[in-house]
Amino acid sequence: MATGGPAPLCLSTTETMQQISESGRLMRWSTGWYGAVGHDRRPRGGRPIAGLEAAWTVDWPTGRVRTAGSGPLALAVIGDCGADDQQIGQALERVQAKDWRALTRWPGSYLVVARSGEALAVIGDLAGQHPVYWRAEGAGTWWSTSAGALAALDGAPVDPTALAAHLAFGQPDVLGRRSLFRTVNRVPTGDLLLITPEQATAEHYEPADTEPVHLRDAAPTVRAALTEAVAVRLDGRPVSADLAGLDSTTLACLAAKRGPVAAVTFADERLRDDDLVYAVRTAATVPNLQHHTVPGSAQTVYYAGLNDLSSLPLTDCPNAYVVTASIKRAVLDTITTQQTGGVHFTGTAGDAVLSAPSAYLSDLLRTRQHRRALQHAQAHARLRRTSAWTVLCRARRASRTDLAGAWRQLASVLRSAPREWVPQAQQPVAWTPLLATADWMSPDVRGQLANALDAASDRARAPRLLAAWADRQDLARVGADANGWREIALCGHGVDLAAPFLDNEVIRACLAVPADERGAPGRYKPLLGEAFTATGVIPDFVLSRVTKGGFNALAYAGLTQHAPVLADLLGASSRLAAAGLVNQTPVARVLTRAAAGQPTAQGALHLAVAAEVWLRQLEATDARSWWEVSARAAA
Structure with missing residues (x-):
């Protein structure tokens, strides 16, 4: 990993940020140690993974951590996985053969940890909902789904060049194995982490190019993949779903085939779209959809609440949803007045897999x-x-x-x-x-x-092809963002967020269709239409819809309403500015243009605000937030 460049971002703790550490909840994560000698740390609140030595999950429900085998032949699956216990047990044959990709073909979104002899494979997903990181030490290797946790082992600072790449490109794989923290390596999209006594390295498991499948031929596979992806999450918990655009409506209708769904539509009158019209008509047509409208308010705008960062959960990388947290919370508040906890379906990433730029x-x-x-x-x-x-x-x-x-x-x-x-x-x-x-x-x-x-x-x-590269990077970016939204839902409302369009098998089924067929002008999301027309799952009037809602009005309202907070956040005390990552002059220009209702670089400001908030949150998080001295070391 490169060591040159600007000085690392060393952050100091402040009283305000300390409140985040004291009141916030660290995210779900998994970690493990591979080495010839023992480790001196263990994750705070970690639960050992059965059958795997020195591996833990933190805050994962027991039912979503399943294992088979032990010792030199062991397998653990962590997350929402459609394989039953028998299938997981039978998969030990694939582990023994080191057929790693076969372990990623079940419905759902999950992490795989597999041991075959002296080789340990840690396999994330294709969209970064289960990212994998590692760092080598003299006696062995730590792996984790949290880069921040590995950085906290010895206080490794943020890498300003890697953060600059995050801000400048928006494509997670541009710098390959370089994470946002120095000395912490990341596993790129489509790779797995393979650890042996000789080394730890990222190896490919997903082909860079796939065999193209014509849209009509792919449609049944897409329908089956989405149906299974929804079914995996229906395990007796209360179910809710967004009911807005075509993608979220598809998931809500699929879930409603199996039981009641609390369907919610954010319907701020400033949006002036037709989401609510379609939602009301859909709920009246599809059994089991119990519709609830979420009205807007003065606070349901972009950038609301950024004057109190203690209300935001810690995430492993800059969280794009800190900008729209008040809107997401309004939706979640409505859900939790109807039911306790449960799983909430969102159509996030539908645009990325069903269409193409x-x-x-x-x-x-x-x-x-x-x-x-x-x-x-x-x-x-x-x-x-x-x-x-x-x-x-x-x-x-x-x-x-x-x-x-x-x-x-x-x-x-x-x-x-x-x-x-x-x-x-x-x-x-x-x-x-x-x-x-x-x-x-x-x-x-x-x-x-x-x-x-x-x-x-x-x-x-x-x-x-460029489109294939762009598709993968869009999904990796959206997956990382969805993790931030997931933490908001889980931390503040006890709700599990489900984004089935980010599942491996859904991604594979959709992206096998060439981009010029998925994104061909003249028909809106033709792949979804081909998959579900005349199936009785989604009403025809939904599939023929050509409109899409947008949040521009709330973005401009938030920019105008909260310009002083943003100017202060990215002003003289800005951590980004101190590292040379932001200049105050263009930021002031963006805010001035936005206040006048003129077009401006909203996306850039969005990225910068999320990064600034993240840097300030890191100030409150030290090794004690993540790790404790292991019993072995204490003895």
Whole structure:
């Protein structure tokens, strides 16, 4: 792991932040030790995993930690997994054969820990809901689903270059195995952690490219995968679900096939969308959907509550949902007035797997499908009220390079002066888009980020097509964000968040369909329509819907209402500013434009606020929050 660059972010504890440590709940996580000699620590509140030596779960319900075997042949599955106990026992044959990918093919979202002789495999999921990290010590290796916990072993600081990459690119795998903390390694998307007496390393288990399946042929597989993904979570707990867009409505209807569902629609009148109209009609049509409306208020806007960070749970990386926490809590409050705890379904990631951005046009040009590229460009142009030539020009540059070449070009851009802000939709298509936050960083940080990109380009591993790379990165980003939302739901309301579109088998089924079929203009989410039309699960009027709600009105209202809080958060005392990751001048410009109702870099501000909150939360978290001295060491 690189050790050069800006000084690490060393954070000091403050009284306000200490309240988070005292009142907040650390997240669910798992960890373990592999070494020739014993360990001197164990996770605080950890429960040993049966059959595996020196491995624990923290805050996971007993029923969602299942094991088979012991000693040199052992398997543990942690999370929502559709395999029954017999199947998990039979899977020991796959463990013995070291057929690791076979252990990731069950419905649901879960972590796998498998031991075959001297080899230990720790396998996360394809969307980062169960991330895996490791750090080597002289006597062995610690692994964990929490990078923060591993950093807390010896107070390893935040890596400012890695945090800069998080802010500038929004693609988790750009810096590969480099985590947000120094000395802590991350397992990239589609890889597993393999530990042997010789080494600990990340190895591929998911192919970079998949065999394409035409949309019509894939539809039954997608329907089966989604049906199983929902069924896995229906284990007798109370069930609730968002009932808003096409994706969440699909999940609510699938759950309602098996029992009552408290369906909730956030219906702030400032949104001016038709989510509520469709929700009311759906609930009147589909049995078992008990509909509840969540009205908006002065506080259900973006950035509300950031003047009191003690109300936000600790997360392992910057949590995008701190910006919209008040909206999520309003929904959760409504749920908990109807039932206690339970599981709540959200359509998060439906956009990522059921459709595709127009960036796939670059792939059509790359593969010389010029006639199809022109046809699609003309259709996209009509939707955007522009010309087909403009659409194709945006796509051309990315069609003429690969990922490594794109990163070298991006490094060159970072070494030059910051750009004037242009909306992302007007910029050329890119393998890795450079976000506006990159232009808020100091020249030194930009230079270090460019150096890191150059180094990453030498070992870049990417699918052949840009759309496949972008799909994987979008899912990894959305998965990490969903973990933040999950902590808000669990910490404050005792509700488990379920995001089935992020399950391995749902991802595989959907992304096997080429992007130009999933994202073809003229039909909204055709894969979902093909999968569920005439099945009796989802009403036809839902499947024929072409509208989608948006939160822009609440974003601008929050920017205007809470501008002083944001200016203070990212002002003179900002941790990001101290590290050269944010310059106050462009931030002030964003707030001024937003207050005037002008278009602005909302996404960049969103990222910066989440990162600033996260850095301040870390100040309150020390090793005692995560670890305690093991009985062996005490003796």
